[in-house]
Amino acid sequence: EPTPTWWKQAVFYQVYPRSFADSDDDGMGDVRGIINHLDHIADLGVDCLWLSPIFASPDLDNGYDISDYRAVMPEMGTLDDVDELIRGCHERGMRLILDLVVNHTSDEHEWFREARQDPDGKYGQYYFLRGGDPPPADPPNNWTSFFSGPAWRWLEDAERWALHLFANGQLDLNWDNPEVRDEVADIVQWWLARGIDGFRLDVINYISKREGLPDGNEFVGQLMEFRGVEHYFHGPHLHEYLAELRRNGFTRRDVPPDSVGPGRDAVAVMIGETPGIGIEVGRLLTAEDRGEMDLIFNFDVLEPAGRTRWHDYRYPLSHLKSHLVEYQSRLGSTDWMSLFVENHDNPRMISKVEPDPQYRTAVGKAIAAIQLLSRGTPFIYQGQEIAAVNQDFPDALALRDVESVNRLAEAEVLGRDGLVEVMAGSRDHARTPMRWDNTPNYGFTGGEPWIGFHEDSTGFTVAEQEADPESVLNFYRGLIRMRRRHKALTMGSVRFVEPDRPDWFGWYREYVDPDTGERDRWFIQVNLTRHRVLPPTSAPGPLRLLAPYEVRILQQD
Numbered sequence: 001e002p003t004p005t006w007w008k009q010a011v012f013y014q015v016y017p018r019s020f021a022d023s024d025d026d027g028m029g030d031v032r033g034i035i036n037h038l039d040h041i042a043d044l045g046v047d048c049l050w051l052s053p054i055f056a057s058p059d060l061d062n063g064y065d066i067s068d069y070r071a072v073m074p075e076m077g078t079l080d081d082v083d084e085l086i087r088g089c090h091e092r093g094m095r096l097i098l099d100l101v102v103n104h105t106s107d108e109h110e111w112f113r114e115a116r117q118d119p120d121g122k123y124g125q126y127y128f129l130r131g132g133d134p135p136p137a138d139p140p141n142n143w144t145s146f147f148s149g150p151a152w153r154w155l156e157d158a159e160r161w162a163l164h165l166f167a168n169g170q171l172d173l174n175w176d177n178p179e180v181r182d183e184v185a186d187i188v189q190w191w192l193a194r195g196i197d198g199f200r201l202d203v204i205n206y207i208s209k210r211e212g213l214p215d216g217n218e219f220v221g222q223l224m225e226f227r228g229v230e231h232y233f234h235g236p237h238l239h240e241y242l243a244e245l246r247r248n249g250f251t252r253r254d255v256p257p258d259s260v261g262p263g264r265d266a267v268a269v270m271i272g273e274t275p276g277i278g279i280e281v282g283r284l285l286t287a288e289d290r291g292e293m294d295l296i297f298n299f300d301v302l303e304p305a306g307r308t309r310w311h312d313y314r315y316p317l318s319h320l321k322s323h324l325v326e327y328q329s330r331l332g333s334t335d336w337m338s339l340f341v342e343n344h345d346n347p348r349m350i351s352k353v354e355p356d357p358q359y360r361t362a363v364g365k366a367i368a369a370i371q372l373l374s375r376g377t378p379f380i381y382q383g384q385e386i387a388a389v390n391q392d393f394p395d396a397l398a399l400r401d402v403e404s405v406n407r408l409a410e411a412e413v414l415g416r417d418g419l420v421e422v423m424a425g426s427r428d429h430a431r432t433p434m435r436w437d438n439t440p441n442y443g444f445t446g447g448e449p450w451i452g453f454h455e456d457s458t459g460f461t462v463a464e465q466e467a468d469p470e471s472v473l474n475f476y477r478g479l480i481r482m483r484r485r486h487k488a489l490t491m492g493s494v495r496f497v498e499p500d501r502p503d504w505f506g507w508y509r510e511y512v513d514p515d516t517g518e519r520d521r522w523f524i525q526v527n528l529t530r531h532r533v534l535p536p537t538s539a540p541g542p543l544r545l546l547a548p549y550e551v552r553i554l555q556q557d
């Protein structure tokens with residue numbers, strides 16, 4: 001049985017700080033805005049907050065390009081604000097984790113500035129710098145960037161190519177250099193000493209690149225849309241570097257080994273964002289006895305085979321079901337999975353499933369029930385709890401994301417209709433601000449928001465959802481309360497009924513108290529379609545049709 005560590009029973013909530021709440025009316029959300037709204041998060045029943053980056057950054061990729069890991073972006077606030085936020089969370093019994101973006105740094109980070117000035121010196125070894133002969137000649141290999149074009153940038157001044165898997169201002173760090181690994185461990189220790197409870201690690205499975213940086217296979221490149229990935233998705237030293245980081249970074253030096261509680265767990269939680277690794281590698285990365293990470297995000301859940309988020313298609317909830325069924329069946333008895341359907345990099349799930357507004361609440365609840373009552377650790381992305389949907393961006397000018405902007409430009413050059421792709425898949429759908437109430441700018445800011453609101457339904461602000469007992473928000477609160485009361489819904493086992501049926505999802509959760517022998521057993525069923533469906537006769541409870549996307553929860557005695 002898995003040990004009942006806190007993060008296995010926790011509900012996480014991802015805050016996208018620049019779009020959560022703006023306290024100083026400059027149009028951008030900030031740390032104080034989060035402090036002011038902590039009660040919303042606490043009332044939801046959340047156990048741990050995860051903040052997307054708040055660090056100093058030229059903001060080329062909304063803070064995922066960091067120029068100083070120990071400073072806060074002035075627009076977001078100060079270190080004192082962060083200390084206050086940490087206290088505010090802990091006072092409410094919640095934990096707080098931050099986003100560690102160390103596959104790459106900003107080109108404005110002092111390490112990179114030094115590297116440019118003296119490419120043959122110490123900091124030149126922090127990055128992947130390569131000469132051209134004669135300069136610039138061709139890029140050192142054929143790898144492509146996730147944000148369009150080649151993964152190499154020519155540095156005029158240094159006369160070197162520099163590797164960037166993301167935007168050209170996000171330069172990949174050379175983790176084969178032990179000094180880089182020590183720097184990262186120090187950053188982690190520095191933040192743990194301030195009292196945070198761990199980190200989500202950005203694209204952490206990309207850190208180990210194959211020696212010599214060989215060309216990517218063209219066939220794999222076409223299949224994945226990006227060239228070179230086979231040389232770093234699961235690189236040669238990945239496991240070794242992660243175990244080392246756990247020992248040197250995530251193990252607290254200031255607390256006894258068996259200490260537990262917000263801000264003082266002996267080992268801080270380590271959650272990997274790991275695109276493209278599959279179930280088996282995911283198991284290796286999180287197996288308890290290997291001492292690497294605690295949880296990872298497996299992105300297979302987000303699209304069925306053959307689809308990417310750039311396709312304009314309806315996401316079948318049967319895929320969410322088959323993903324969970326398949327994943328659970330392949331997990332070992334002590335393995336633990338994370339449960340997520342949204343984040344700041346993906347369109348809103350309700351819109352992908354069912355853009356017809358009459359089903360918005362029903363779909364929102366169906367997704368909530370599947371996510372919160374399955375076996376694993378749920379991560380709610382801000383806005384999910386108020387049934388946020390995609391935006392109707394009027395044109396390309398309304399988009400802000402570097403990925404969308406680059407992709408549009410690239411599509412134009414290649415003669416594709418980029419607008420359709422980008423409107424389907426843009427990360428900006430999930431990045432428009434929280435809607436708190438019906439005052440101007442939905443209570444997000446008294447200024448001009450950094451990104452506009454392009455969807456105007458009524459009934460889907462926090463204030464309206466709070467007032468409506470049948471709302472998605474109150475459904476989330478109710479489910480989380482149930483999880484807290486009944487161990488069956490967190491640590492309990494899971495058993496699926498009719499695992500292959502695509503239109504209906506039914507599963508048992510069961511927990512036997514090791515001390516009293518008392519058994520608690522639940523049956524949850526969800527209609528995965530907009531049609532009425534009849535549950536199988538093997539399902540417990542009265543046999544009656546389920547309405548579109550209906551959720552039914554039964555506690556058995």
Ligand code: ISL
Nearest residue numbers: 061064101146166202203273275344345
């Ligand atoms: O970009 C991708 C393919 O379209 C993804 O697979 C990508 O690798 C993944 O979403 C990485 O995301 C993370 O790192 C990025 C940042 O822009 C994202 O916001 C972050 O979540 C670079 O730091």
